[in-house]
Amino acid sequence: MIAWRRRAPAFFAALLLIGLHCAALAQTYEGRELVHASLVADSSAIVAGKPFTVGLLLRMAPNWHTYWKFPGDAGIPTEMKWNLPPGWKVGEIQWPIPLILKEPGDILIYGYHDEVLLLQEVTPPVSLTESTIKLSAEATWLVCEKICIPGSAKLQIELPVATQNASANDELFARYRRALPQNWPAGKVASASWKRNGAELQLTVESAALANYPVAEFFPLPEGNLVVGHPKTERGAGGRIDFRVPIETKDPKLASLNGVVVFGQDENGAGRNAWSLDRNAAAAATVAAPSGSLAKFLLFGFLGGFILNLMPCVLPVISLKIFGFIQHAGQDRRRILRSGLAFIAGIFAWFIGLALLLIILKSAGREITWAFQFTNPYFVLFMSAVVLVFALNLFGVFEISLPQSANRGLLAWTAREGEAGSFFQGVFATVLATPCTAPFLGTALGFAFTQSGWMIFVMFVAIAAGMSSPYLLLSAQPAWLRLLPKPGDWMLRVKQLMGFLLLATLLFLLWVLGAERGIEAVIWTACFLLALSVACWMKGAFLVPTASFATRALVLVLMLALVLASGFYFIGAKFNATTLVTGDSQTQGDWRAFTPERLQAELDQGHTVFVDFTAAWCLTCKFNEAAVLESSAVHDAFQRRGIVKFKADWTNADPAITKILKQFGRPGVPMYVLYPAGKSPILFPELLTQSIILDKLETISPDVAAK
Amino acid sequence: MKTKLLIGLLASLVSTALFAADSPPVGSTAPDISATDSKGKTQTLSQYKGKYVVLEWFNPECPFVKKHYGSGNMQKLQEEFTGKGVVWLTIDSSAPGLDGNLTAEQANQRIAEWKAHSTAFLLDPDGKAGRTYAAKNTPHMFVINPEGKIVYEGAIDSKATANPADIASSNNYVKAALDESLAGKTITTPSSRPYGCSVKYK
Numbered sequence: 001m002i003a004w005r006r007r008a009p010a011f012f013a014a015l016l017l018i019g020l021h022c023a024a025l026a027q028t029y030e031g032r033e034l035v036h037a038s039l040v041a042d043s044s045a046i047v048a049g050k051p052f053t054v055g056l057l058l059r060m061a062p063n064w065h066t067y068w069k070f071p072g073d074a075g076i077p078t079e080m081k082w083n084l085p086p087g088w089k090v091g092e093i094q095w096p097i098p099l100i101l102k103e104p105g106d107i108l109i110y111g112y113h114d115e116v117l118l119l120q121e122v123t124p125p126v127s128l129t130e131s132t133i134k135l136s137a138e139a140t141w142l143v144c145e146k147i148c149i150p151g152s153a154k155l156q157i158e159l160p161v162a163t164q165n166a167s168a169n170d171e172l173f174a175r176y177r178r179a180l181p182q183n184w185p186a187g188k189v190a191s192a193s194w195k196r197n198g199a200e201l202q203l204t205v206e207s208a209a210l211a212n213y214p215v216a217e218f219f220p221l222p223e224g225n226l227v228v229g230h231p232k233t234e235r236g237a238g239g240r241i242d243f244r245v246p247i248e249t250k251d252p253k254l255a256s257l258n259g260v261v262v263f264g265q266d267e268n269g270a271g272r273n274a275w276s277l278d279r280n281a282a283a284a285a286t287v288a289a290p291s292g293s294l295a296k297f298l299l300f301g302f303l304g305g306f307i308l309n310l311m312p313c314v315l316p317v318i319s320l321k322i323f324g325f326i327q328h329a330g331q332d333r334r335r336i337l338r339s340g341l342a343f344i345a346g347i348f349a350w351f352i353g354l355a356l357l358l359i360i361l362k363s364a365g366r367e368i369t370w371a372f373q374f375t376n377p378y379f380v381l382f383m384s385a386v387v388l389v390f391a392l393n394l395f396g397v398f399e400i401s402l403p404q405s406a407n408r409g410l411l412a413w414t415a416r417e418g419e420a421g422s423f424f425q426g427v428f429a430t431v432l433a434t435p436c437t438a439p440f441l442g443t444a445l446g447f448a449f450t451q452s453g454w455m456i457f458v459m460f461v462a463i464a465a466g467m468s469s470p471y472l473l474l475s476a477q478p479a480w481l482r483l484l485p486k487p488g489d490w491m492l493r494v495k496q497l498m499g500f501l502l503l504a505t506l507l508f509l510l511w512v513l514g515a516e517r518g519i520e521a522v523i524w525t526a527c528f529l530l531a532l533s534v535a536c537w538m539k540g541a542f543l544v545p546t547a548s549f550a551t552r553a554l555v556l557v558l559m560l561a562l563v564l565a566s567g568f569y570f571i572g573a574k575f576n577a578t579t580l581v582t583g584d585s586q587t588q589g590d591w592r593a594f595t596p597e598r599l600q601a602e603l604d605q606g607h608t609v610f611v612d613f614t615a616a617w618c619l620t621c622k623f624n625e626a627a628v629l630e631s632s633a634v635h636d637a638f639q640r641r642g643i644v645k646f647k648a649d650w651t652n653a654d655p656a657i658t659k660i661l662k663q664f665g666r667p668g669v670p671m672y673v674l675y676p677a678g679k680s681p682i683l684f685p686e687l688l689t690q691s692i693i694l695d696k697l698e699t700i701s702p703d704v705a706a707k
Numbered sequence: 708m709k710t711k712l713l714i715g716l717l718a719s720l721v722s723t724a725l726f727a728a729d730s731p732p733v734g735s736t737a738p739d740i741s742a743t744d745s746k747g748k749t750q751t752l753s754q755y756k757g758k759y760v761v762l763e764w765f766n767p768e769c770p771f772v773k774k775h776y777g778s779g780n781m782q783k784l785q786e787e788f789t790g791k792g793v794v795w796l797t798i799d800s801s802a803p804g805l806d807g808n809l810t811a812e813q814a815n816q817r818i819a820e821w822k823a824h825s826t827a828f829l830l831d832p833d834g835k836a837g838r839t840y841a842a843k844n845t846p847h848m849f850v851i852n853p854e855g856k857i858v859y860e861g862a863i864d865s866k867a868t869a870n871p872a873d874i875a876s877s878n879n880y881v882k883a884a885l886d887e888s889l890a891g892k893t894i895t896t897p898s899s900r901p902y903g904c905s906v907k908y909k
Contacts, residue, residue, distance in 0.1 A: 073843040074905035076867055104802075105834060105908030107843050142869065147768050147806040148904040150869040199732065225899040227861065248732055248898050 027143065027151035034061045035143050037153040039135075040117070042173045045162035046133050049126040052165070053173065054090075054157060055117040056080060056139050064145045065111040068098035070221045072109035075148070078118060078141040085133075087125030091597045092604060094119040096179035097260065098219065099268045108230050110219055111144075117176040121597060134158045181260040181274035185209075186662055192277055194256035201257060203243040203277070211239035213263040218243035219274075221258040228257070297447045298462045304441030305466025308433045316394075316498040316505070317429035323491055324422070325474050340475025342419035344468040346426020348461070355460035359453035374617040375653035377516045381525055381571065383431070384509040387502050388529050389536060390428070394499035397533075398540030430467065432505070447665075508617075515616030515651050517578040524574040531566030535559040590639075594648035596656055599675070602644045606677045608700065609644045613661060613671035616651040621670040628688040637697050643674075676700040730841040730849075730860055733897045737851040740836040742798070742829040745814035750796065750827050757853045759793040759888060761881065763825065764800060764837065764906060766807030766845035767817055770869040771903035775846060776821050778871040780879075781863075785824035788885055797825040800837030802909030807845070808832060834908040844903035850884045859884035861899030 027035040036059040043052035058066055058078065067075040082090045095118060098110040122135070140152040167173075184192065190207035203218060210216050218231040229246030236242060245257060257277075264272030309318050321343055325336070374380060392398060441463065448459035474480060506529075514522040542555040592598065594611055602609050612629060614621040628634055638645060648657045650669050661671055664683055672684035674696060682696055731738055737760075741751045752760060763781070766772055775781040785795050799814065801807035809817065814828050831837055840849060850859035859880065866877035884894045 074901075074903060076869070076902060103905050103908070105800075105838060105843065105906055106841065107905045107908070109905065142770075144904065146907065148770055150770050222900070225861070225865075225896065227898055227900050250897065 025153050025155065027149070027153070029149055032061060034064055034149060035059065035066070035141065035151050037139055037141075037151075037155060039137065039155045039157040040169050040172065041157055041159060042167055042169055043159070043165045044168045045160045045165040046124050046128065047162060047165050048124055048128045050165070051121050051123040053119050054122050054135070055119050055169075055173065055176065056093075056137075056155070057115070057117050057172070058112070058139075058141065059115045060113060060143060061145075062114070064143050065099075065101060065109075065113050066116065066141045066143050068110035068112070068219075069093070069095045070110060070219070071142075072101075072111075073107045075109050075111065075144060076142040076150075078139065080118070080120065080137050080139055082135070082137045084122075084135060088135075089123040091121035091123075092601055094121075094180050096176050097181060097262055097272055097274045100217070100219075106230075117172060119173075119176060119180070128161045130161055132158055132160050179272075181262075181276040183659060184275050184277055184663075187665075190275065192261075196255045199246060199248065201245045201247055201255070203245070203257075203259075203261075205241045205243070205261060206239055207241070208239040210241060210261075210263055214265060215267050215269075215272075216241055216261060216263040217267070218245065219260050219262055220245055221260070222247075223258065226254070226257075297444050298459065300444035301441070301448070301459050301462035302466035302469075304444055305463035306469055308441070308463075308467050309470060314429055314433045316390075316501045317425060317432060319494065319498055321422075321425060321429070321471065323495070325471075326485065326491070337475045338419055339422045340471050342422035343426040343471055344475075346423040346428075347430050347468045348426075348464045349423070350427045350430040351460040351464035351467075352457070355457045358449075359456055362449075362453065362456070374512065375516075375615075375651065377513055377521065380509055380512050380516070380617065381575070384506055384513070384525060384529065385532055386428070387432075387506045387509065388532060391499045391502035391506065392533060392536045394495050394502065396496075396540075398536045398543075426468075430464075433467070445668075449662075512617040512651070517575070521575055521578040524570045524578070528566050528570040528575075531562050531570070535562050538562075591645050591647040594646035594657070596660065599646060603675055603677070607644045608641065608677045609646060609675040610638065611646045611648055611673045611675070613648040613650060613657060613666075613669045613673070615649065615669045618650075618669045624670055624672070624688040628690050628693060631690055633690055634693050637694055641697060643697075674700070730843075731857060733857050733860055735857055737849070737855050737857045738839050740829075740831075740839050742831045742836050743811075744827040744829050745809075745811045745818065746827075747811060748827070750829055752796075752851070753855075755794045756855055759788075759853060759885065760851040761788065761793060761795045761885070762840065762842075762849040762851070763795065763797045764842040764845050764847040765797045765828075766799065766801055766904060766907065767809065768806040769845045769904035772845050774869050774871050774874070775863060776823070778874050780871075780874050781846075782822055782824050784879070784882060787882075789824055789826055791885075791889065793885060795825040796827055796829055797823065798829040798831050798836055798842070800831040800834045800842060801907040802834060803832050805907035805909070807907055834906070837906050837908065842906050844901040845906060846903055847901045847906070848881050850881060850888070852888060858888060858894055859897055860901075861896075862901045862903075865899070867900075867902035 025037045026033045027037070038057050040055050040057050041052060042055070046052070056078070060066060067077045069077050071077055078093075080093060084090060096112070096116060098112055101109045101111055101113075103109070124133075134156055135158075136154065136156045138152060138154050140150065142148055142150050184190065185207075189209055190205055193204050195202040195204065205216075216233055216235075218233070220228045220231060222228045227248040229248075231243050231245045234242040234244065243261070247254070247257075260274040260276050262272055262274040308314055324339065444459060444463070448456045510522050510525060513525055538555055538559050543552055543559075547555070591612070594613075599609060599611065612621075612625065614625065648654075648660070650657045650661075661668065664671060664673065670686050672688060674682040674684070676682065679700070682700070684692060684696070737752060739751060739753045741749060744750045767776075772781075789795050799807060799809055801809070809830065811830060814830060817823075818825075818828055829836065836842075840847075844862075846863050848859070848861065848863050849857060852858045861880060863881055864874070864877040864879045866873040878896075880896050880899050883896065887894045
């Protein structure tokens with residue numbers, strides 16, 4: 001060491017710098033400032049529980065550079081060691097797209113010149129007692145020009161604690177957020193696949209969008225000790241680009257890398273963009289991407305539509321339709337056919353309408369999914385009202401029918417109100433069907449949603465055909481109606497029973513509202529429903545043909561006044577004022593609220609993670625959770641293996657979650673994914689059993705406790 | 708320099724300097740190199756056939772090299788393995804005018820000051836040897852077996868930092884590769900990602 005001081009005073013100064021715990025933020029070398037480091041926040045104040053972003057701002061002397069997460073052939077990435085108070089969390093560094101820097105000897109490095117901002121999300125705990133908070137971190141970096149000098153700085157940032165905050169350093173953060181690689185786009189924009197050819201990995205990207213850029217490069221992010229050579233880009237026809245990455249590894253199975261595909265007008269030019277290629281997501285997308293012929297998916301759609309008839313949310317309506325058939329058995333064939341066709345038309349009308357709406361939304365660039373309308377609380381509210389009114393009708397509260405004929409009420413829905421009644425019954429049955437995803441349907445829709453608008457349309461027609469197929473058969477072949485039981489008084493009892501089934505559906509809808517908007521929203525909805533019930537009772541009791549015109553007019557006005565007034569007050573004012581419930585507050589037990597960043601952080605630490613993609617309005621999800629995921633066998637199996645459990649709550653259609661559903665080719669929830677440490681994720685079927693989960697867990701990691 | 712080996716003056720065939728993008732892979736035949744050492748002798752790889760050879764890329768100005776010399780870590784390794792009959796060649800491929808370029812005299816002075824124990828210190832100012840191996844870092848390490856095959860290449864150890872305090876807790880891949888080879892065992896880590904400063908080629 002002493003010899004150096006004589007020989008290399010510069011180095012001695014540099015060594016001093018490493019150990020120097022000074023408040024000064026500048027790294028100097030031979031009297032020159034090489035790196036100026038500071039911490040900046042995108043928020044004027046800290047709000048308890050509210051994440052904000054802190055950036056490490058490094059300003060380098062001209063021609064000097066610091067390094068990217070993967071430095072390339074030489075160099076060391078910048079590191080941050082946070083010293084945070086208990087309860088605080090900090091996310092991974094988000095790295096802006098680096099420059100490619102080439103040195104003689106075919107040395108290629110990834111780094112930053114002049115200035116860089118490395119972003120990290122910081123999450124404060126939910127309660128803070130201090131009035132100001134000082135956050136400190138130690139940044140270490142390597143800065144190189146002709147020579148390399150390690151640098152470090154103990155940095156602090158002090159922010160006041162407040163209940164509200166404003167954004168800060170807008171321009172700086174916006175500039176560097178633009179320079180962050182984006183998530184890999186939908187399959188329709190760019191597909192990615194990996195192939196291993198001996199000592200080379202080949203990434204094939206098919207993207208018409210990329211074809212427009214003269215420069216497209218792959219920046220690898222190899223894990224562990226994997227040695228990677230310099231990726232080469234080969235352009236093919238029709239937007240196909242092959243990136244060849246030489247690798248050196250003992251693992252013969254290694255078939256993909258993390259990295260980013262960087263594209264722009266010129267190398268290192270401003271305005272470059274990048275797509276992040278997550279090895280896990282990409283592998284999963286290729287595994288889970290629906291494959292098969294169009295006919296197969298249409299058949300799945302048809303089968304899914306047929307099975308929808310049996311789903312609990314549809315059964316009450318469907319059973320009434322069956323009653324209609326029973327009632328009409330032996331009647332005029334043409335009349336049966338007409339009523340049946342009207343019902344079917346109702347089913348088709350809803351599905352086609354839904355398909356058109358989805359196509360419009362999709363072309364407007366929105367993420368589309370099955371049952372998306374249930375993510376809107378006002379739709380759920382409307383459905384609650386419809387279901388209640390229908391149930392009251394089944395109970396006989398406001399049957400228009402004459403008292404002596406109990407079955408006339410049914411007729412009112414079918415024969416007497418004619419084809420229009422049948423039509424709306426069809427619509428109603430289908431609307432109620434949407435919160436259920438039947439088997440086959442998920443696969444079929446997952447496929448259709450990645451296709452053109454025309455394909456979505458055809459798929460919905462197939463589902464409608466499947467759902468209406470039993471009625472079509474019964475209408476066309478009334479002889480088969482003989483297989484159904486004879487009409488009788490039992491039908492009245494079944495009808496009332498169905499009323500209760502509808503009330504159960506109502507309970508479910510209210511629970512969905514509660515999950516979306518909280519308990520107050522449920523109470524105000526219930527108040528409105530009470531008023532609505534009274535209006536229905538008034539109609540049933542007083543709005544009868546025997547009453548005088550004056551009475552009827554008065555009752556009608558009172559009814560309308562009641563419904564409108566309660567609507568304005570309970571819904572317009574009170575319900576409207578309730579706020580969205582955030583995913584965090586809904587997580588219970590040992591399930592943690594999901595965010596893509598949290599998932600990544602766990603995976604980076606080498607943990608195995610299970611994610612339950614769920615929504616309050618998803619019945620299949622609730623069934624799976626109660627019967628499988630919360631069962632003691634599965635719960636214990638997770639716990640013994642130390643698997644981290646996340647709940648991704650899609651009740652309010654969180655776009656971050658939508659994106660992940662799409663990566664796996666799924667149109668909606670439920671979706672269950674196991675991310676084994678260091679391996680490709682495993683996608684589970686929509687309907688879970690304990691053995692499916694337990695068997696899979698056994699294959700990824702043996703049960704330690706059982707040994 | 709307490710070298711135990713005499714170095715012949717025989718000029719061997721100068722291998723073509725391959726301007727390979729990537730280092731010759733582990734398991735392949737180690738390409739020959741030829742360079743003048745700090746004592747003015749010509750050193751070739753082929754003359755050491757039948758012995759284990761370590762190639763160590765060096766730059767006295769690089770903080771990663773200083774990490775291992777300042778702590779005595781590199782000298783200890785050199786002493787241990789040259790004592791076991793391993794040939795250790797330290798190579799400086801820095802081009803004239805760039806950081807770390809040394810004349811023979813400066814090199815000898817540096818060897819004396821740092822008490823280096825390598826078999827020979829090769830001066831490679833034109834970068835021919837460095838480019839043959841696509842050496843990109845200082846330190847960048849290669850281990851070649853008596854049959855002339857590369858058995859290890861990459862970093863010196865598992866902690867890619869410039870902090871000497873990390874040496875104690877890191878896994879020294881070169882030591883492990885030599886220990887395992889000399890004991891007739893399979894090498895656990897035959898390659899790793901090298902870390903350090905870039906080699907200063909012209």
